[in-house]
Amino acid sequence: MSEAVTPATSERAPGDRAAxxxxxxxxxxxxxxxxxxxxTSEIARALGLTRSTAYRLVDRLQEQGWLAHDPAAGQWQLGSAAVRLASAAVASTNLRDAAAPALRKLADLTQETVSLGVPNGMTMVFVHRERGTRPAAVTAELGASRPLHSTSLGRAYLAALPQPKLEEALIELVRSPLSPVTAATVSELHSEIERTRERGWSQDLREFDESSCCCGAAVYDHTGLPVACISVAGVAERMEPLVPTYGPVVAQVCRELSADLGYLPPAG
Structure with a gap:
């Protein structure tokens, strides 16, 4: 079935139609x-396309390898061309290089110390930092580690894990002789993780260090899993009342960085 061409459509330049x-x-x-x-019908409905337009575009994308059909499910999935492009993009992305502009942006916005941490066993390790103009409470050098259970970096990471992986991590925390988390206290940590998920960002209000407060959020990669976390930290007396303000800002910056790394949040 061919689509009717409106006068407006017929007057478009070829480049406009291609775009x-x-x-x-x-x-x-x-x-x-x-x-x-x-x-195809779901695609047409979701994007407001006519069925004929959707079928034509889907067929073209399949021909070029961007889409592949799953006969069992009756659905289209990303094809080999999309996979190759995604793999090339991931291979060319360095996490610290990709995160540096985001950290500078946060440091400029908050004037506080902004840190990037990556998971390492039962800890988060500092791998990059931007100092704000205000006096800092964070003195740890790059390469220093912080526990998962009591810091904003660690709580953000735990809250971002899929539920099965979170349960595994909590079990490891209880079992580890180096962790203060016990079978009696793990429920408190679990409750804080749930609060973190509801807020969309984590917080540490003098729990790791009496002199500082911080908030954080997770960064996801193309696999949908957390690969790093970003925190904003400052002197407790100044930072504590600002945590509810800075938390959503950190979360937004992390969402933008995650998108740059190829993360696509689930629809809906």
Missing amino acids: GALDRGLAILTHVAQTRGAS
Whole structure:
């Protein structure tokens, strides 16, 4: 079935029509990536396309390897061309280099000390830092580690884990002779993780260090798993009342960085 061409459409320059098709094709790829699979009719409904347009674009994307059909599910999934492009993008991305602008942005906004930490066993390790203009409470050198259970970096990481992996991590914390988390206190940590998930960012209000307060959020990569966390920390007396203000800001910066790393949050 051919679509009717309106006078407005017929007067468009060829480049305009090509750009429109490209935009719709990219929208289809983004939708399929977010939903982890969709039928042609679902794509048409979600993107407001006519069925004939959706079928034509999907067929073209399949021909070029950007989409692949799963007969069992009756859905389209990302094809080999999309996988190759994603792999090349991941291989060319260095986490610290990618995160540096985000950390500078946060340091400029808050004037506090901003840190990037990555998981290492039962700890988070500082791998990059931007100093704000205000006096800092964070004195640890790069390479220093902080516990998962009592810091904003660690709590942000735990809260970002899928539930099965979170339960495994909590079991390891209880079992570890180096961890103060016990079978009697793990429920308190679990409750704090749930609060972190509800807020969208973590906090440490003088719990690790009496002299400082901080808030943090997780950074996800293309696999959908947390790979790092960012925190904003400052002198407790100054920082504590600001944590509810800075927490959402950290979370937003982490969402932007996650997108740069190829993360697509689940649809809905």
